[in-house]
Amino acid sequence: MNWLLVVAGAMVGAPLRFLTDRFVQARHDTVFPWGTCAINVVGSLILGLLAGAAASPHVQLLLGTGLCGALTTYSTFSYETLRLAADGARRYAALNIGVSLAVGLAAACTGVALGRAL
Numbered sequence: 001m002n003w004l005l006v007v008a009g010a011m012v013g014a015p016l017r018f019l020t021d022r023f024v025q026a027r028h029d030t031v032f033p034w035g036t037c038a039i040n041v042v043g044s045l046i047l048g049l050l051a052g053a054a055a056s057p058h059v060q061l062l063l064g065t066g067l068c069g070a071l072t073t074y075s076t077f078s079y080e081t082l083r084l085a086a087d088g089a090r091r092y093a094a095l096n097i098g099v100s101l102a103v104g105l106a107a108a109c110t111g112v113a114l115g116r117a118l
Contacts, residue, residue: 002061009066017071032092033080036073037100043072044104048111053118 021035028034050064077100084093 002058005058005061006066006069009062009064009068010070011066013067013070016067017073030092031084031087031089033077033084033096036076036080037096037103040072040074040077040100041103041107043068045107045111046071048108048113049115050111051108052112052115054115 017039020039024035024038025033047064047068050060055063077096081093081096084090084096
């Protein structure tokens with residue numbers, strides 16, 4: 001039963017990541033990976049909300065492991081950062097690291113605080 005919750009969440013998270021990335025990136029004429037950054041920040045906020053609200057194990061599997069696991073992407077963040085550096089856009093690579101980590105962590109902390117307030 002638990003694995004079905006993860007699969008159900010992932011079935012929504014993976015296409016949502018793809019579509020959101022394309023939507024966001026199409027609106028920015030830059031090499032900076034705004035789509036991936038936005039997705040990872042939103043995923044961090046959702047995970048923070050789940051942790052702060054002390055969601056049930058089933059909700060954590062569905063939304064945390066399934067949805068957010070498929071929605072967020074550390075591997076794409078890493079690849080895009082390395083690609084930026086290799087293409088000579090080292091400032092964008094450093095900015096991607098700084099923004100993704102700082103804003104992602106802030107979103108997670110905000111999510112925890114909001115979750116506890118619920």
